[in-house]
Amino acid sequence: MENEHVYLQVRDELRMNVNQQPHMATPYGQPQPGYQGYPQPGYGGDHVPSGYPAQYAPYNGPGSAYQQGPPQGTRGPPTSGAPPVSGAQNYSQFGQGENQNGPPPMGAPPQRPPVSQPYTPGAVNLPGPQHPYGQRFGAPPVSMQHMTNQMASMQVGSTAPSPAGPGYAPPSVSQAAVSAPYTTSAPPTFTPPTTATSQPPPTEALAQAPPHSYYGALPPVQQPFQNAVPTFSSAGPTQPQAPPPVSPQSFPQAPPISQPPFSTAQVHPGPTQSYRGPLPSTQSSFPRPPHPTSQPSAFPAGPPPTSIPSQLPGVMQPQPPVSQPSPYHSGPPTTSTGFPPQVGAPPRPSFPGMQGPPMASQGPPMASQGPPMASQGPPMAQANHILPTQPGMPPGPINASLSGPPPQPGMQGYPPQQNGAFGQVRGPQPGYTGPYPGQPNYGAPPAAPASAPAAPKRLDPDSIPSPIQVIEDDKANKGSEPFTTGVRGQAPPLVTTKFQVKDQGNASPRYIRCTAYNMPCNSDMAKQSQVPLAAVIKPLAPLPPDETPPYLVDHGESGPIRCNRCKAYMCPYMQFIEGGRRFQCGFCNCVTEVPPNYFQHLDHTGKRVDCYDRPELSMGSYDFMTTVDYCKNNKFPQPPAFIFLIDVSYNAVKNGTVGIVCQELKTLLDYLPRENPDVESNIRVGFVTYNKVLHFYNVKASLAQPQMMVVSDVADMFVPLLDGFLVSVSESRVVIESLLDQIPEMFADTRETETVFGPVIQAGLEALKAADCAGKLFVFHSSLPIAEAPGKLKNREDKKLVGTDKEKTLFQPQVSFYNTLAKECVAQGCCVDLFLFPNQYVDVATLGVVPTSTGGSIYKYTYFQAPSDQERFLNDLRRDVQKQVGFDAVMRVRTSTGIRATDFFGAFYMSNTTDVELAGLDCDKTVTVEFRHDDKLSEETGALMQCAVLYTSCSGQRRLRIHNMAVNCCSQLADLYRNCETDTIINFFAKYAYRSVLSSPTKNVRDSLVNQCAQILACYRKNCASPSSAGQLILPECMKLLPVYLNCVLKSDVLQPGADVSLDDRAYLRQLVSTMDVAESHVFFYPHLLPLQKLDVESMALPMAVRDSEERLSRGGVYLLENGLNIFLWVGVSAQQELLQNIFGTPAFSQIDPNMTSLPALDNPFSKRLREIIESVRAQRSRYMKLMVVKQEDKLELIFKHFLVEDKSNSGGASYVDFLCHMHKEIRQLLS
């Protein structure tokens, strides 16, 4: 908001990344070995407490290191910035900043783990900020690869000196120019670069190599570490000198590692170390300390600045920072004081730094926005603007100082914000620091300060926008007071924030969330920005108890009052005119007579007198009673029916599902959905079992025993009975129970392994047809339907197709039979919910066609084992059966003239271009609607949309659910970017991409996603951000998380599968995501990670979440991770015994049973609270999440790591930092 942009110094980051990456690698792989070594040396003291802690400490350290990094980052930026001319300018501007940065560098060294502390006393503050930068840079390492080129050039100048220099060497040439600017800032430092330049050539090669390695695979990681370490050591000492050799070495090694980062890292050795320090690498950093010694000398020479320069280009920047630091100190002394501690907790500081830069760069824009932002601004701004640009950036943190020193006009505007931001930022940072065990470590690290300085150059992950930070800020800012929907174009709180909604004329965000709350007025703008215009609609969303459910409006026999032309329903957007005798439609402007029985006088404002008595005139959401005209065949519907179709083939019997389902249904049938809790449900039930033939059951109340009717003519399915098949539970209870008791017995000895599937759905469909009602089928299925029957499938699992152009066929159904069947189901209002219990490939892509076309759900329990999976299945089943659901629904979205709903995503069927037909629509189902301009919108009227869903309620009433939504329209792109919601955009992107894989090669889908995202950001950069160095990554405040989230989408199993992801899983996830609402998609792509060791048993609040990165995990901690589908409990190897005792009832790590699926109910507050938390988390999700206990270093950890989405993934997914750098590169390409 306030700060629209997030600046990132990508280049720096790159550099940083390089360094960090190596470290990263080490942490994961060898961490221990390497670390141990390192820890002992440097951290040893600090971390000493526990071996593992030490490691963690490193992590923390990293944090701190990163913080220090910032300065480096700042440096980096300059480098990058440098290349571009603008950069130079920036620098000039930043000069101060640089100065500030300069200090940081100073600090940076110290900042590194140990340093920070030491610094605290003196330039502690400075270090703090610097560190943050460093960290940011650290993060970038990933990007390093991509960045390398840019970076190279950038860095060359500055970096050259340091190991990076070599790597960048080639770039150096270009950098050279850049360096020039830098030189100005920190000549001394540059000198080293020059040296570097000499070396560069070789380095370059190395540098390049690294990137590749990154892409390649992580495995190398371990090696990297080793290498890294050595390299570091070597490089560390004398970067200039050693660099060449080191870098070479490092590169070779590094490449494998992953990362070229290492190569770069090597380049940066010094900085790298520092980065590493933070992470596992921290240790490495420690080693450096020794180097530092060498460095120190260097440092000493150019004290802070020098050291920085020596370190790398970054160094160069750092220097500026250095100067800045001082500013900071001077400027925000208080802050500085604050910082010291922060220093300990690098993350925050980094932010400030980040913000700072942005401020500078954006100055103007910021200023404009600034004011409003100011209040909130600080934090936001910081996050948003990640100043890749360095110098300036670093200063950023220094904002305070900026305000002071920078004195720039623009700056002033910002300053306040910045200052504020900083303050705030710092606040949050502390928090972060808190979470990270690291801080304490940092304390220790101080010892290494010397080394730290060297390290600073890395890109600090903490310096790039943090989802957690954004979430927390939103909670803090918007969670406290109710969100009223009366104001048009107001973006609601994030899905992660708990808030209350007051319906004042627009639909609650629980029903509708938009990607943009300020739409472009015309299509040119829309095209230019590439921001998708979409709404995510969840028509029957459940509301919390403290919110009023939609009122039911009855307009009598004539039915709901509607616009004559566009048929929009009466809503607050209808303008009454002529004294209330007519109304003008807000959507199409047509004037319609008010029916006499609806007439009401208007008051002096032109509002109807009864406006507030009528929900349809004052509310965003409400229900209409309908007349028989709204019913199929002009006949009021029958109450719906539920039919349970149970696979009783050998597999199903053997894995226990038959018994479980039957047992559960006995009780579950008492909880069928009903509208009035006091009345019995009207829903009738029926039962079918099947293998390769179908068994229908007559459970008529008058029978003493149920009767089974076998239909073997699966080629031509029909329903053998009517009366007695669908019955009321209360009337036939005895017979039904008898049946459910006998089914498992009857098939206990079955030898039948073949199953059919198409006829099963046909059977249910025919039954509903025969009963002339809508309904829902619950199919419990176990295997690929290979028996001779319509819809027979063959096993086509062929992983060789993955990654080829034919990959899309894997997502397409293998026969068209099910599409036809789905169409018939929709026509009848037959919704299909599919529960799968496969032991092998079942072709979810094909089996899922009917569920996903009928508004149904698919549940998949691979390798189902009763003891461990029963709970999950039963809870899903219970919820699925009990949840509110509407049948035979048709949804139509009407909009203002000017835009049009053009595309729809979700589980439904469309027979024309406007009507979304859902055989069943339950409270979890979401439809995403994309809008396109077909004309111009006006800023005055904004854009209106009305979503009308006609459905049959579970009691058989035909109703209309209306949701109205109005958003603003803008003629300035800036307004658009100020009112976007990234979570919703991601929801849209994910659904769009997941659908695209059906028709395009996955790679193209990924590329186009990246491309669109880059265009969005480039457009912003070009049109909304103040001119600045091209090396500066500027993100709109509202979208600062777009890259990280997008990266999560890109590396999801559907778009980038790992080797162990089955085709079924991919198809399953693909279909699953298509119906997710924003909250679900958010947590699905960016899992929620809670550090339990921080859990305050006394408080109701949850500990603040941790970012999804392995480096955030402490070996001494226990973490809870959930993504809407799974819950993991990650236990660090050296978790405190007390913690383990509290949770598992055993103090020994080794005694924890990794197979447990529920925690023991121990009588201690911690255990109770933890289980409460797990329960409450589960309650929030539409599917029950099975708990998996993951012990660190256990085999299962691989799975767990898969969800640490900020890290590089096994499947080749980039880390956040890498991706950010890549994104930056893309943007730059677009801009140039």
Add this chain to the structure above:
Amino acid sequence: MATYQEFIQQNEDRDGVRCSWNLWPSSRLEATRLVVPVSCLYTPLKERPDLPPVQYEPVLCSRANCKAVLNPLCQVDFRAKIWACNFCFQRNSFPPSYAGISEVNQPAELMPQFSTIEYIVQRGPPTPLIFLYVVDTCLEEEDLQALKESLQMSLSLLPPNALVGLITFGRIIQVHELSCEGIAKSFVFRGTKELTPKQIQEMLGLMKPATSGQQGKPLAPHDAAASCRFLQPVEAVDMNLTDLLGELQRDPWPVPQGKRPLRSTGIALSIAIGLLEGTFPNTGARVMLFTGGPPTQGPGMVVGDELKTPIRSWHDIQKDNARHLKKATKYYEALANRAAVNGHSVDIYACALDQTGLLEIKCLSNLTGGHIVMGDSFNTSLFKQTFQRVFSKDYNGEFRMAFGGTLEVKTSRELKVSGAIGPCVSLNTKGPCVSDNEMGVGGTCQWKICSLTPATTLALYFEVVNQHNAPVPQGGRGAIQFVTQYQHSNTQRRIRVTTIARNWADAQSQIQHIESSFDQEASAVLMARLGVFKAESEEGPDVLRWLDRQLIRLFMFHLRRSPFLQVFNNSPDESSYYRHHFVRQDLTQSLIMIQPILYSYSFYGPPEPVLLDSSSILPDRILLMDTFFQLVIYHGETIAQWRKAGYQEMAEYENFKQLLQAPLDDAQEILQTRFPMPRYIDTEHGGSQARFLLSKVNPSQTHNNLYAWGQESGAPILTDDVSLQVFMDHLKKLAVSSSA
């Protein structure tokens, strides 16, 4: 020798054979001139309490195309232990087991009194009888209830080891599995889709579809595991099945206004036959169809489900307006042939006020020897008792039913067999004694009779092939041998052999003898069968014309008026029903059908048979008429008034009470033995039911003739039908004028 009357009676008692001529004309030409062909009625399983079966195999002629059975007519050389076949003159030596044979130690089959003899033979393992109930559930509640009770009752009548199965149908068809405990299980088929036998068997799980090599081959019957689910020994599933029948619901599918219930009779039968075919081919089995209406959907449908479209009438058929008729008939004929091939018979119990499609379905019973019973409702004693009587037992306590019969006919060289009429199908066995000239089911010397009762009687027609002027055949006698192999109800395989011989007579020299050997009754029935057979297979009017031409010299007034040939006033179903029974009943019953018997009861003497004439209808008489299908007791006007006045209750009118009781007792006697149970009607002068009587009697007095109109004697019949008198007058005229 005794009179022909006695001779005929004697032969009938011993062999169950009645010939139209008991002396056979010795040449083809003469035989043709006799109009009534050389033919006979043969009752293969005529009850012979005095004939104990022998426990060994028959001895056969060794000539491959003869294989006649050793019989009393064969010449035997006891010393050489050689016998000469009397049909082909082949000389055969006795088998070793006959080593001890001598003139004083003759095997039974050589003794003249054993011209009919029964052998018990060993042919594979005994197989239990099979009863498969195919039950229509589209019945009124009351009917269904009654039917369920009858079915439950029938379980107690079945032999304990008999296998029983249940198929119910309505809109869909359910094949009930009888072995399972707890949940009643059934396999369901839709009533509109025709399935091949193989598909049916697959769907019922009767064969493993994947088994190669034995592809298409049904599982061997002894594979009980597969079949037993549907066919279970009565003793094992008695309770189960009783419960199942008890819970049988009416077809649950709603029948909209103006529609008939959807009844999938065609598919139900196809499944029943397919099931037996797959499990017990060539084993005695009865499919018993109980239906309460016409098939209305799927293959074999007789009428659509629209009530506004009435079921076909004779009128429609004549106008070629019965759109389903041909298709349905063809369908059921195909089914019938499949059933016949496997030796399974199909009974039809059709109880409904309207037609049930017997016309189309009848072939199932006609070709397989099954019963057809037609009634108004399952809730009538007619059905209940008839059904019970299906399971009646003989003097040995054995069921009066036999299965899987094959009748083979062998003749002397001068004779050839032209065909048979009765509940049989041709086995298409060519042989030297098969005539080219077909009468009835011909072109074969073997027929399959899937189900037999002791009363089952076939009409067999022969052709004399001896050329004119040829000498009277050697030996002077012509011989016919009937060899009937069947499965006795106690599961034994048996062979009954009847060998008859008649003298040849030269028509020119011995015409009087031939005339006197004429069996008027047998001839009447034989000719009537021919008529019915033709009526069934040809257009109505042509048959009557043919009959008139053929029978102009016979007194067949009643036959011509009978429902067998006259379809007026009868629905197609009724005609089918009557004809069905006519072609299978023995001579006595057949005669009753042709010319109903009328007894008169009065105070003037013992009951006496009276002319079937309207003049017999008098006020002070009680009449008892037996038409085979109906039993009518008619109280004359006076008697009715007396009865109404209640005189029979008064002690002083005890005699009147006895008079009233006498016909009841006699009727009861008839009811006891008759199968199917006749419709029993107790009516009186002026009663609406009196029409049954009035329609049968010779309308000697009508509203428009001069005789006795308005007189006291007899009752006038309001009809335009010609009376016997007119018929005779006309006949006389024709006889004189005709040059034939």
